[in-house]
Amino acid sequence: MRGGILSVDSGQMEGGRSVGLSYSTTMLKIIIPQAVKNILPTMGNEFIALIKETSVVSFIGATDLYVAFNNIGSSSYEFMVPYLTMAIIYIILVLLITLLIKLMERRLRKSDRGR
Numbered sequence: 001m002r003g004g005i006l007s008v009d010s011g012q013m014e015g016g017r018s019v020g021l022s023y024s025t026t027m028l029k030i031i032i033p034q035a036v037k038n039i040l041p042t043m044g045n046e047f048i049a050l051i052k053e054t055s056v057v058s059f060i061g062a063t064d065l066y067v068a069f070n071n072i073g074s075s076s077y078e079f080m081v082p083y084l085t086m087a088i089i090y091i092i093l094v095l096l097i098t099l100l101i102k103l104m105e106r107r108l109r110k111s112d113r114g115r
Contacts, residue, residue, distance in 0.1 A: 004039035005031060037108045044101035048094050 008031050016026030069086040073079035 001035065001039060004035035007038045008034045040101065040105055040108065044097065048097055051093055051097070052090065 012030050012034065013026055016030045017023070021029070066086065069082040070079075073082040
């Protein structure tokens with residue numbers, strides 16, 4: 001978030017302050033919306049990576065989707081169907097998050113000049 005705020009041109013803060021806005025109002029109304037637009041792709045990628053790595057966490061003792069489906073497979077001795085179901089759930093989650101991020105980026109892109 002800090003990198004996104006620092007990526008906004010310092011003239012934006014100067015412009016907001018010169019028209020009489022307070023520091024907090026300038027940050028909330030001018031700087032932070034531009035910063036969110038800059039960091040949205042990175043935050044989306046990190047969120048998707050976090051979802052994908054939850055299955056890795058299961059190997060160090062945390063319970064998650066992998067452990068739940070492993071328990072189902074071990075009780076029925078049928079591992080293929082639970083693992084395919086788990087893979088489909090992960091794919092759907094990642095696709096939904098990707099779609100939401102694309103929609104947010106498209107909506108934020110409308111505020112750019114010339115588009």
